[in-house]
Amino acid sequence: MIIGGSxxxxxxxxxxEELGDIICPIETKKFxxxxxxxxxxxxVEGEEVTVIQSTGFxxxxxxxxxxxxxxNLKSLNAKKIKVVVPYLGYGRQELRFKSGEAxxxxxxxxxxxxxxxxEFISINLHEDSVREFFNIPTLNLSAMPPIAxxxxxxxxxxxxxxxxxxxxGFAEEISKILNCNCTYMSKxxxxxxxxxxxxxxxxxxxxTNSKVGINAVKNKEAVIIDDIIATGGTIVNAVNILQEYGxxxxxxxxxxxxxxxxxxxKIYAAGAxxxxxxDTLKSDVSCxxxxxxxxxxxx
Numbered sequence: 001m002i003i004g005g006s007x008x009x010x011x012x013x014x015x016x017e018e019l020g021d022i023i024c025p026i027e028t029k030k031f032x033x034x035x036x037x038x039x040x041x042x043x044v045e046g047e048e049v050t051v052i053q054s055t056g057f058x059x060x061x062x063x064x065x066x067x068x069x070x071x072n073l074k075s076l077n078a079k080k081i082k083v084v085v086p087y088l089g090y091g092r093q094e095l096r097f098k099s100g101e102a103x104x105x106x107x108x109x110x111x112x113x114x115x116x117x118x119e120f121i122s123i124n125l126h127e128d129s130v131r132e133f134f135n136i137p138t139l140n141l142s143a144m145p146p147i148a149x150x151x152x153x154x155x156x157x158x159x160x161x162x163x164x165x166x167x168x169g170f171a172e173e174i175s176k177i178l179n180c181n182c183t184y185m186s187k188x189x190x191x192x193x194x195x196x197x198x199x200x201x202x203x204x205x206x207x208t209n210s211k212v213g214i215n216a217v218k219n220k221e222a223v224i225i226d227d228i229i230a231t232g233g234t235i236v237n238a239v240n241i242l243q244e245y246g247x248x249x250x251x252x253x254x255x256x257x258x259x260x261x262x263x264x265x266k267i268y269a270a271g272a273x274x275x276x277x278x279d280t281l282k283s284d285v286s287c288x289x290x291x292x293x294x295x296x297x298x299x
Contacts, residue, residue: 001044005053005069007062008086011279012052014291015084019299024049028065036061038068040076049073050082050298055089055108056258056281063089063108067115074116083117084294086280087256092126092228094133109133121297123280123290124170124227124255141297143255143278143290144170147225148177150276150288154251155221161185161199163226163238170225170255181216185238199245218246229254229277232263239270249273257283 003024004012016023024042031037051073053066066085073081090104105127112120113136121139125131131138151158151174162171162184175182186200199217222242229235235252242250250272257277264285267275279286 001042001047001049003040003049003051003069003073005051005062005065007054007056007065007282008052010282011054011086011289011291011294014279014289015050015052015294015298018291018295026069036064036068038065038072040072044073045077046079048080048082049078050084052084052086052294054087054281055085056087056256057089057260059089063111067111070112070115070117080118081116082119082121082298083112084121084298085112086123086278086290086294087258088122088125088130091122091130094127094130105130106133121294123278123293126227139297141290141293142173143280143288143293144173144225145177146278146288146290146293147253147255147276148174151223151251151253152178154274155223155249157221158223158251159183159217159220161217161222161224161238161242163224163234165200167226170227174223174225183216185241199241215245217242219248221249221251222247223251223253226254228256228258229263229267230258231261232259232266235263235272236266236270239267239272243271251276253277253288256280257285259283259285 001024002012002016002021006028027039029037051069055062090108094105096103119137120134123141123143125140128140158180160171160175160182162168165184168184171182184200224238239250251274252272254277275285276287277285278288278290
């Protein structure tokens with residue numbers, strides 16, 4: 001049985017279709033004072049249930065609903081509760097970077113587990129170390145295969161670009177699937193007050209043991225890949241640089257399209273040909289589904 005929270009109902013329906021499983025409809029609403037009401041419309045006693053609910057904006061509302069879903073299943077004697085949170089809100093604060101800060105990723109993990117989750121699954125957590133906050137089985141799935149499939153439909157001769165070294169692993173994973181080259185961008189300090197972002201020389205992923213040089217994007221269909229795009233500032237910078245290096249076109253893909261503060265407009269205004277994200281979050285650009293990735297994990 002699959003239950004989709006209000007943030008992920010379309011994705012939950014696609015997962016159920018992939019599995020040939022049933023969807024348990026829910027009734028959820030807010031009272032005039034802002035409090036939430038939730039009810040399952042099917043009997044869940046003795047059932048193995050998978051809850052699918054992202055906790056993106058508005059994070060607090062979606063998180064509270066997720067906790068209600070889990071706790072209600074537990075109190076109604078569901079046999080097993082798998083919790084799929086495709087995008088984990090508060091997941092980027094996994095450390096106390098400054099004195100006195102709340103380690104929000106840890107606190108959210110504890111809330112999910114304490115509510116009754118038997119297993120936790122997410123997609124491209126910003127830091128895999130978040131899994132260490134759980135004492136139940138966890139999975140951190142990759143959205144790169146469906147993103148690679150999508151890239152294959154919009155390009156013929158791509159080069160995959162990570163906007164910074166932190167995203168290089170995503171670029172490498174996609175480049176292996178598509179058998180194409182990848183590289184990343186790095187800030188190079190030229191002097192005390194001058195910093196330049198450059199395309200870095202990396203090993204050729206097509207097994208020719210050569211380097212992907214800084215001019216490798218010339219006349220190529222560049223595809224930028226990142227896990228989260230929020231304000232879009234990093235992506236705008238990357239698009240501009242790739243155009244300066246002579247890229248034939250620049251497409252942008254991400255796993256989690258949070259896209260705040262006119263990010264979509266900024267990215268297209270910079271010259272991006274296309275912007276696509278997955279349906280871990282609902283947005284105007286969420287055209288790549290991760291349903292099969294989730295379905296394969298929970299079979």
